[in-house]
Amino acid sequence: MVRRIGILTGGGDCPGLNAVIRAAVRRADTAHNIDVIGFRNGFAGVIEGTATPLTRESTRGILHLGGTMLGTSRVDPIAAKGGGVDRIREVLEMHELDGLLVIGGEGTLSAATALSGAGLHVVGVPKTIDNDVDGTQFTIGFSTALEIATEAVDRLHSTAESHNRIMLLEVMGRHTGWIATYAGLAGGADAILIPEHPFDIDRVARHLKRRHATGRLFSIVVVAEGAVPEAGTITLPEPESDEFGRPRLGGIASFLGPMIEERTGFSTRVTILGHVQRGGSPNSFDRVLGTSMGVAAVDAMASGNWGTMVGMHGNAVVPVRLAEATATLKTVPRAMYDVAEVFFG
Numbered sequence: 001m002v003r004r005i006g007i008l009t010g011g012g013d014c015p016g017l018n019a020v021i022r023a024a025v026r027r028a029d030t031a032h033n034i035d036v037i038g039f040r041n042g043f044a045g046v047i048e049g050t051a052t053p054l055t056r057e058s059t060r061g062i063l064h065l066g067g068t069m070l071g072t073s074r075v076d077p078i079a080a081k082g083g084g085v086d087r088i089r090e091v092l093e094m095h096e097l098d099g100l101l102v103i104g105g106e107g108t109l110s111a112a113t114a115l116s117g118a119g120l121h122v123v124g125v126p127k128t129i130d131n132d133v134d135g136t137q138f139t140i141g142f143s144t145a146l147e148i149a150t151e152a153v154d155r156l157h158s159t160a161e162s163h164n165r166i167m168l169l170e171v172m173g174r175h176t177g178w179i180a181t182y183a184g185l186a187g188g189a190d191a192i193l194i195p196e197h198p199f200d201i202d203r204v205a206r207h208l209k210r211r212h213a214t215g216r217l218f219s220i221v222v223v224a225e226g227a228v229p230e231a232g233t234i235t236l237p238e239p240e241s242d243e244f245g246r247p248r249l250g251g252i253a254s255f256l257g258p259m260i261e262e263r264t265g266f267s268t269r270v271t272i273l274g275h276v277q278r279g280g281s282p283n284s285f286d287r288v289l290g291t292s293m294g295v296a297a298v299d300a301m302a303s304g305n306w307g308t309m310v311g312m313h314g315n316a317v318v319p320v321r322l323a324e325a326t327a328t329l330k331t332v333p334r335a336m337y338d339v340a341e342v343f344f345g
């Protein structure tokens with residue numbers, strides 16, 4: 001019998017997290033009579049051991065709010081100082097929890113998989129603007145970020161055209177180019193550079209020159225922050241590391257802009273969208289997806305379906321095995337990129 005569960009949000013934030021928290025608390029209360037507590041700042045809060053009760057009242061009015069009312073961090077529950085499987089188990093027992101709901105992206109859900117493998121009762125919810133978690137068609141946050149990126153492409157069009165310029169728009173996408181491909185497709189980009197398909201800067205420049213030679217007065221290039229050059233072409237500068245030892249991405253467009261300007265002879269400008277993509281209110285799709293996933297995740301917990309993650313498949317949100325969902329990253333399929341490529345030029 002499941003009586004009490006804990007919730008945390010881990011990794012980078014995204015729009016839609018509060019929708020999941022609200023839905024999980026409401027479903028737990030009304031359908032299953034389960035009490036819920038929340039850990040602050042991802043697994044950092046679990047390691048610390050302190051938690052606060054989450055109730056219908058305390059989670060009211062948050063559906064449309066960006067960020068996460070619980071705070072978040074990239075702290076790894078197993079590798080972090082003071083952490084480890086035994087500590088996490090101890091805290092879950094201390095709070096008399098029957099299970100832990102982990103709302104996270106690739107890093108956080110991989111940690112959840114490891115905890116589940118060690119016998120802890122865990123259920124996951126996939127969130128990340130990068131949309132790179134497998135086992136679900138879409139992750140929470142992607143749709144809102146995509147809307148922001150698409151609006152940026154649209155806005156860059158008019159100013160690019162006034163000046164006969166090439167505009168580089170850099171969007172997030174550490175390992176995969178979901179935002180770049182979809183925003184590029186939606187905004188009619190003339191080139192899209194993503195990690196899945198290494199680029200040749202000379203070929204990109206030749207393509208842009210050809211386009212302007214046919215009388216076009218602007219070009220838009222969407223670049224994912226994690227885009228990589230083809231082997232044997234240019235070398236990108238080594239990124240610095242962030243506080244968790246991960247490469248701090250962001251800035252590839254600033255490196256490529258002058259190269260494209262030099263190779264094409266056209267005035268080139270660079271826009272880096274950065275964390276604007278992660279902030280602010282979730283769009284309606286992410287509110288609905290977050291709500292559906294919050295409800296489905298608590299249902300999975302109530303029925304003891306541990307070691308699962310809820311994923312969107314067609315019109316349904318269903319449990320999938322957490323270990324399978326975190327075994328590989330979900331990359332942009334070649335066929336999708338090919339569709340975008342039809343409109344290059």
Ligand code: F6P
Pocket residue numbers: 012105128129130172173174225242249278
């Ligand atoms: O993982 C999601 C993500 O938005 C990546 O696309 C990006 O590289 C990273 O987070 C940025 O992380 P931080 O907020 O730590 O700078």
